[in-house]
Amino acid sequence: MDEIHYRILRLLAENPTISQRELARVLGVSLGKANYCLRGLLGKSWVKVQNFRNSENKRAYAYLLTPAGIEAKAKLTLSYLRRKQEEYEAMRREIDALQEEIDASGKLGAKAPV
Structure with missing residues (x-):
């Protein structure tokens, strides 16, 4: 729920007059x-x-x-940013490992054995 709350707070801060229907569309939810x-x-x-x-x-x-909402948005933003940075680092490690596999095989387009 933290992520959707973060996204809603961010959208409301940017556009306070957004309709619930538009909010749902942008969020990709019902x-x-x-x-x-x-x-x-x-x-x-x-x-x-x-x-x-x-x-x-x-x-x-x-x-x-509200002032409490602004504070909550700041905390949720920090949490969201940290989570996304961790996801990025994990993806970066996976990409590096895959690149090492390709480099070790000596062939850029080598097919895996079936």
């Missing part, structure tokens, strides 16, 4: 899951909702990060 996660953030008081009363669309909302 509208129900986006709503569920957004409600979780509201329950943690990381996000507050503001209705645009002057808007033509009376269901238009702005999702604003």
Whole structure:
């Protein structure tokens, strides 16, 4: 859940007036899951909702990060960054090992025995 919360907080910080439908589309999740996660953030008081009363669309909302939400986003960003760096390092080691296998075989396009 941390990753999806991070992604939602990041999207809301960039575009507070994003609709839940658009949020779901960008995240690649169902509208129900986006709503569920957004409600979780509201329950943690990381996000507050503001209705645009002057808007033509009376269901238009702005999702604003609270000070606690800004702090949580910073912590989640750091956690996300560390996780992605670890994944990168693991991938880098795998690539290096595969390159060594190719170099050891002496043939760049050598086929593996069947």
